[in-house]
Amino acid sequence: MTSTTIPSSEELLAALDDDQRAVAQHLTGPLCVLAGAGTGKTRAITYRIAHGVRSGAYNPTAVLAVTFTARAAGEMRSRLRDLGVGGVQARTFHAAALRQLSYFWPAAIGGGVPKVQEHKAPLVAEASSRLGLAVDRVSIRDLAAEIEWAKVSLVTAEDYVARAAAAGREGAPAGQDRATVARLLELYEDVKTERGVIDFEDVLLLTVGILEERADVAAEVRRQYRHFVVDEYQDVSPLQQRLLDLWLGERSELCVVGDVSQTIYSFTGASPRFLTDFSRRFPGAAVVRLVRDYRSTPQVVSLANQVLERAGRHRSSAAVHLQAQRPSGPAVRFEAFDDDVAEAAGVAAQIARLEKGGVPRHEIAVLYRTNGQAEAVEQALAQAGISYLVRGGERFFSRREVREAVVLLRGAARSAAGQPMPEAVRDVLGTVGWSADPPSARGAVRERWESLQALVALADDLAATRDADLPGLVAELEERAAVQHAPTVSGVTLASLHAAKGLEWDAVFLIGVSEGLLPISLAETEDAVAEERRLLYVGITRAREHLMLSYARARTVGGRASRKPSRFLDGLWPDGERGRRRPAARTSGRDRLAEVAASDPEGAELVGRLRAWRDQVATATGKPRHSVLHDTTLAAIAEARPKDLRQLGFLRGVGAAKLEAYGPAVLAIVRGEEVLVDPPGA
Template sequence: MDADALIADLDADQRAAVTAESHLVAVIAGAGSGKTRVLTRRIAWRVATEKADARHTLALTFTREAAGELRRRLSFLGMRDRVEAGTFHSVMLAVLRQRWDDTNRRPRTVVPDRRRLVGDVLDGSQRRGIDGLLGEIDWATARGIRASDYAGRARRAQRSPSAGVERAAAVFNDFEQLKRKRGIIDFDDVLSLVITEMEYDTGFADGLRWRFRHLLVDEAQDLNPLQHRLVDLLRAGRDDLFIVGDPAQAIYGFNGADPTLLVDVERRFPGVEVVRLPVNHRCTPQIVRTGVQVLAAAEQPTQLVSNRGDGPVVERLAGDDEDAEARLVAGSIVRLDPNLIRSGSVAVLARTNAQLAAFGTALGSLGIAVRRSATASGTPLQVAVRQASMLGSASQLRAWAHDMLDAHDALLTVQAEQAISHEGIDRRATAQADRAVDELEAERRVATVLLDYLRDQQLGDGAGFRSWVAMTNPFDDRSTDGVDLLTFHASKGREWHAVYVTGVETSLVPHKSATTAVTRAEEGRLLYVAATRASDRLTLSWAERRGGYARKPSPFINDLDLSEPEAMPPPASLRRRRAKIDPLLAALQEWRDNAARKADVLPTQLCSDRDVKAIAANKPTTVAELAAATSFGTIMAQRLSEQILPLVAQSKSTITGA
């Protein structure tokens, strides 16, 4: 890898973060500021400059999708040695299983379906209060609190479970005894057991620190106290730690996440070098300003600016009731460029899953497909195919497929079930809950199909697999077109060209369950996260009545200033120059810029200026014509045709219509 090339396309702040001389670095990365780019470039740059060893590097994140994206980007950057990248639980489960094997201990079965286990210690009449009891056990385990210590800690924290502290303590104790009796552990025990092993066996702890001597943590604002403790143990004696996060995107307080880690980072990590990324490269200034104003209304000021040119004004829609709101949103979507819908670049976001059904109905009545609900298999399937397509040989493809099938065993299936059981309008709804089943199913499907491809083809590479998928449609999916429907939580980490943030009204935003200053502040951050998922177009909507009750716009948007400064008309010479711009060329350049940003490459690396101009001049309508007009080659033309040819067709229809 060329160290200089790794930082050539970074802005000044990103470059400072990647090349920081300190081994202890905290990056405060605002929404859209390129945190994943910085994290992967930091790993690659340190390896390229021989400041770190890839084989001893560990990158921890919170979702398998994020971990897969880290691995994909590192591979694209030219990393030859494998970096350990995964979720806290998946990496530590592998460590724990190896520990059991090394110490000749019988492995304990991991059964993360906590709800079922708690239900087993309750009689029928008590099970109606299971959610509250689960909440208390979740709260305690996220903080490493044992059942014997729960009552005292809960009182000090002023917990008030509906069943009472003593009853919750008794259920917690019975739950722990049941696990010991059955010889099982639940999912959160994985981290606490690794921590216990490290605290009581210095040799084991030193071995882990030697193995994972370069530690990086993504989404650090989401760390709960148990994960904090694990990070502290792993970095002890070395302080070779690189953390990236954004306090303004801390939305998992129900899981014990503490955003003050990054707010007070210099106190928490004495001697840390702090680098801030205040420039948003994703959103227009109008969208960034809206997000900043939302945070200000929630009394959480932040400094974030956009480096993009002006975009459309942020729109607001108000319906008489929830059905009218859905019709207004659907009516707005149907007027968008059809290519945005075909490419999955439009999303409708809601605070709760219960709100989404009305939007699905309204969109369907206008003939607009819904590409993704909370448990559909759209984007995760595409992500998994893209991961496989980056591999260069049949042996690598086969190894990847078996890794996927081996890694996603019953543990993760139950994990997804557990997450979904916690989902709804309560505060435990998370992005992991909405995506876990999708990701698991997608990776298994792709791995299975990939093995079929290798059996049929005997030889092949990732690019060939991608082309084969496009030609054969082995997943039997009728279409990937349509609008995404997701909750605010599930949207984190994703982006769309146009986003409709709905139900921005009292009782929903902030949610009625947010009864304290802390939880209301988190609701403000949640709205900020949802709004900044849009790159170019943002619409806020609400209902004046919902469920028969009057509603008002959310206090987070009461004072929202969406006005635009009056613009001076451009000089006549510039107006004449603009009139001569080829609309297809402009559309192709916009596509290239957006696609390159998502792929974390330079626009010219994705598609040269010469090829862009050749496409605009020749207006190809088939893959063969696209390949002939450019330097792509057949495989690359096949891969890019689904994005380029619709732009050409749209330009032709516009000319015909004119």
């Protein structure tokens, strides 16, 4: 980037909205940013850092920005480079801690840092065997998750039983009592010590230990880093917060960004209380709310807001009410199907229609609560000839087929002999299972092909955009592997709601939005149900334009139709759905009009003029009155009294077609102007 392309501080600030600018201009002291989904929080904090560097308030090498995923850290570094800011450290908690641990370990402890064990399963299996437990793969996974919760929550084996009960952990995992899990915690640590390895939580714990015990090390870290930014602060665990406190020392140069409405990882030890209590921990801290949603249409934003508003007392005062900034889009679809197979087929059919209408496959996602729901969708998409990618499993560059492919490509790069790079890649990957056409099989075979196809597609992109050769592709892959930046696969994304957090697509299908799945039947406490509601909110806010929510009345073909829509959609699911859970006192559109008319004389007059205009339009066009604008929509117009098309488009029942057909007339009526409707045949 040349100096002429680097924006000045004034240009940086001018590119932000008022709320984002307030974030960027607050360069010193504690700052809490409550940022709703799609409100440009990454933009706000990267511009804040860039403005701080450009204005001379920050030395870039003294800034540490902490995120929760390598992908988010890579995105932040990329954005800062685009703004002409280098030297800022943007890392995950674990990456930042491991870097410090590796640097200070030889002097503080001696020798080299033990190897980090990537997966807990072998260690948990050994500890379980020593305890005489009969465990399978699922039990090992559950026990490993409980060990992780204990460590990030700073819970030791000695106090596990009491702390787990106090935390409301719903019984011990894998059918074991809490005393047995406490003993397993001890044996797990013994196994690690014997093997000379540490796990990911140990990276944080050991860094904390060194900073607490070595004042000289803590002082050196604090001299290095003077300004801290923490993204997704609602997901911070007690262990991560302890590390952050040690980095800070007695200082308060801290900016945190979070959204309590996206707290969906409390089962892993994440706690939103650090975000909600920020002002108490830092008296006088500035608090800025980002509420302008630039991602989703008003229809999507409205549904997201309504889902949260129905949370009642479980809705945090720190939650933001989103304000849509995009033009009006298609209405949110609600569909009920007879069974899971029919639901999957219906989704596949809708995806085909979207693709025919110009929405690319990689901009479409199917989201679900449990991974088991994906099987029917995979089968339906395969039968429809629609490529897809299952997200949320093993990391891309850790997959065996990807590692094998990179080794083969590296070898081929050493002896490349003039063959065009895309052809060379196809020849190499063809030896390990890639083919021009996707396999008809599902599951592991399909996922292996999708991995190799992603490498082929990346090769094509690099050849087209950079004129890259095979060594250039290998270098790109090695750089991407270092930051876990997986290539994009041209297919529909299938992902759990948890795995979808932080991502977005043009079109999103939320399947299985029924009682027992969302909220899941395992959510037995009020807090657990509240988190399930937030999970639905996260799913909804992944959609930019197209959104469909669906459920199946029965699980199997011909099965008993016992399922009902999720309680989170009470009052939101359209009328007429069999078995829909209705609120106790639902107000009809006609009654709502009467309420608005009775509220004040001006409201009554506006309601009368709107109804008279609608009657004239219905007569002139031969349409039923409700198909012009429904009573509830007229009530919303009379109540909101929009001043322009943008405000009118926010209202429920005003889609793009109606906004174009009736918008100017409606606004004229709201302004008190006379509107003439051409008679039939004119």
